[in-house]
Amino acid sequence: MRIDIITVLPELLKSPFDASILKRAIEAGLVEVYFHNLRDFATGGYKAIDDTQFGGGAGMVMLIEPIDKCISKLQAERNYDDIIYMTPDGEQLNQGIANHLSLKENIIILCGHYKGVDQRVRDKFITKEISIGDYVLSGGELGAAVLCDAVIRLIPGVLGNETSALTDSFQDGLLAPPIYTRPREYKGMKVPEVLFSGNFPKIEKWREEQAFKRTQERRPDLLDE
Numbered sequence: 001m002r003i004d005i006i007t008v009l010p011e012l013l014k015s016p017f018d019a020s021i022l023k024r025a026i027e028a029g030l031v032e033v034y035f036h037n038l039r040d041f042a043t044g045g046y047k048a049i050d051d052t053q054f055g056g057g058a059g060m061v062m063l064i065e066p067i068d069k070c071i072s073k074l075q076a077e078r079n080y081d082d083i084i085y086m087t088p089d090g091e092q093l094n095q096g097i098a099n100h101l102s103l104k105e106n107i108i109i110l111c112g113h114y115k116g117v118d119q120r121v122r123d124k125f126i127t128k129e130i131s132i133g134d135y136v137l138s139g140g141e142l143g144a145a146v147l148c149d150a151v152i153r154l155i156p157g158v159l160g161n162e163t164s165a166l167t168d169s170f171q172d173g174l175l176a177p178p179i180y181t182r183p184r185e186y187k188g189m190k191v192p193e194v195l196f197s198g199n200f201p202k203i204e205k206w207r208e209e210q211a212f213k214r215t216q217e218r219r220p221d222l223l224d225e
């Protein structure tokens with residue numbers, strides 16, 4: 001998979017890709033991530049990438065021209081499955097969207113800034129608009145990092161233990177059950193006996209029950225879906 005991220009703040013985005021699972025995925029060649037500084041596509045003496053709104057109103061709007069130049073250059077080099085715009089009014093990111101995107105070959109992620117991009121960018125180029133939650137961030141960069149993390153860990157081969165993404169919360173529509181490790185007892189707090197039974201069907205059944213109970217308590221909305 002190849003991910004091209006268009007941003008005015010590449011430095012804000014780079015560090016999550018330089019640690020842990022994302023770094024290993026890149027080093028293993030399972031994903032390529034490229035950062036494109038929108039400023040490099042700006043024209044004119046001031047290298048402007050934004051301007052005031054037509055019709056008046058507070059906040060700057062990102063210009064279509066530098067975005068067009070950057071996206072067109074990338075599209076001339078390869079085909080893209082999706083061009084995603086990070087925006088608080090997009091579709092809310094969930095595990096289903098992450099699963100879907102993890103199967104794509106090439107995607108572009110455009111990070112919004114200021115008030116956002118000129119609507120014509122959205123009309124002409126964008127195929128998917130994604131929000132990471134009902135709150136407004138200063139820009140799309142942190143959202144893009146969240147999206148990339150959620151997607152990259154699902155690419156086959158990225159996680160050492162292939163089953164571990166399959167047992168994540170949300171993968172089967174439920175939250176994950178409680179988990180334990182050593183010691184067996186800590187300051188009087190005991191690990192549930194069933195986990196030492198060696199009876200794997202029974203352990204699996206216990207986990208399913210716990211996952212259901214936790215989902216019912218914390219996220220009953222997931223059970224309605």
Ligand code: ADE
Pocket residue numbers: 086087088112130131132133134135136137138139140143
């Ligand atoms: N940009 C600003 N706020 C955002 C959000 N909640 N999700 C994605 N991109 C954003």
